[in-house]
Amino acid sequence: MRYRDRIDKFAARLELSGFNAYICTSESNIFYFTGLPSPATLLIRQDGSATIYVSPLNYGLAENEAPQEVEVVQLKMGTAPEALLAEILSQLGGMVGIDILDFEIYRKISGLISSVDLRPQSKLVWDMRVSKDSQEVEVIKEASALADRVMRAAADLLVPGIKESEVKAELTAEVYRRVGQEPAFTPIVAFGERSAFPHGPIHRGTARDRVLKRRDVVVIDLGVKVEGYCSDLTRTFYIGSDIEEKLRSVFEAVLNAKSLAQSIMRPGVSCSYVDDIARDSLSNKGLDSYFIHSLGHGVGIDIHEPPRIGPGSQDQFAENSVVTCEPGVYLVNEWGVRMEDTLLVTEESAVPLTSYPLDEYLVY
Numbered sequence: 001m002r003y004r005d006r007i008d009k010f011a012a013r014l015e016l017s018g019f020n021a022y023i024c025t026s027e028s029n030i031f032y033f034t035g036l037p038s039p040a041t042l043l044i045r046q047d048g049s050a051t052i053y054v055s056p057l058n059y060g061l062a063e064n065e066a067p068q069e070v071e072v073v074q075l076k077m078g079t080a081p082e083a084l085l086a087e088i089l090s091q092l093g094g095m096v097g098i099d100i101l102d103f104e105i106y107r108k109i110s111g112l113i114s115s116v117d118l119r120p121q122s123k124l125v126w127d128m129r130v131s132k133d134s135q136e137v138e139v140i141k142e143a144s145a146l147a148d149r150v151m152r153a154a155a156d157l158l159v160p161g162i163k164e165s166e167v168k169a170e171l172t173a174e175v176y177r178r179v180g181q182e183p184a185f186t187p188i189v190a191f192g193e194r195s196a197f198p199h200g201p202i203h204r205g206t207a208r209d210r211v212l213k214r215r216d217v218v219v220i221d222l223g224v225k226v227e228g229y230c231s232d233l234t235r236t237f238y239i240g241s242d243i244e245e246k247l248r249s250v251f252e253a254v255l256n257a258k259s260l261a262q263s264i265m266r267p268g269v270s271c272s273y274v275d276d277i278a279r280d281s282l283s284n285k286g287l288d289s290y291f292i293h294s295l296g297h298g299v300g301i302d303i304h305e306p307p308r309i310g311p312g313s314q315d316q317f318a319e320n321s322v323v324t325c326e327p328g329v330y331l332v333n334e335w336g337v338r339m340e341d342t343l344l345v346t347e348e349s350a351v352p353l354t355s356y357p358l359d360e361y362l363v364y
Contacts (some may be wrong), residue, residue, distance in 0.1 A: 184223030217335035234340035265350035
């Protein structure tokens, strides 16, 4: 990844915004600028110089893996976060930004930093991270292609008698086999009436497990991470060929809402407007009250990033942003239907990066 370019670009943003320096404590922000996955604190100055502060536990890794242009400083064992922050700020002056500021830490250091105007300002980093560069796009494409393959493997497991936990365990193992690490997030596998819970059932041991039966609806939501970047994919299946008309019409309504929303995703378009389009489409079928979450979200280093594609969002689509589109309809005590893809927003359209067939929802 182009870490030097990112740091230089961000330093220029600091100068334009009037910040003398910026402190990153978020692991995903630190990864974005350095490629280091471990807990640390990163200082980026307006002149483009950067220093990363790490514990003795992570010093060896940082020394080996940090970009050459980033100075690595080993902290004393047991250094408290507030002590480190106070030490960094004592070397600075003027306006300093920070991505995350814990109130208790701020309370402890507020009397020690009179010469510094410390301002929480996460938007400075997000404004960069939201538009992916060509290298980021390529690894997300790879993660998306792998998600398609894992979804195929999961769908092949959907035989009556299998348990939710078994499908989840098998698809997790499939991710490990393909990329050598855990999924981008804990997969959601929900059978029957439990598919009406958008985040799936709460498992508290085998007593709460659910066995797959014929005529069940199944929701599977999974993601793969490649080189630190995520994909996100959901498909809903029906076990059998004798699908009732009510359920078939909901499948069609969800797919139509998804298609309409994706067709108007462009740079500069309001995210809340696109959500409205999907919601209005479902409203025409009397289903909008059963669409109980936002239409989508950004994807990148984190599985949930800006922009937020939902009611009241102030965000707009940016060129080369990667987002999800995932309308759903949930009828409690019956079933739920959600279809989701990872998309790349280009100048002309929203291009699907995941491509598992949307019309292959009958399993028999």
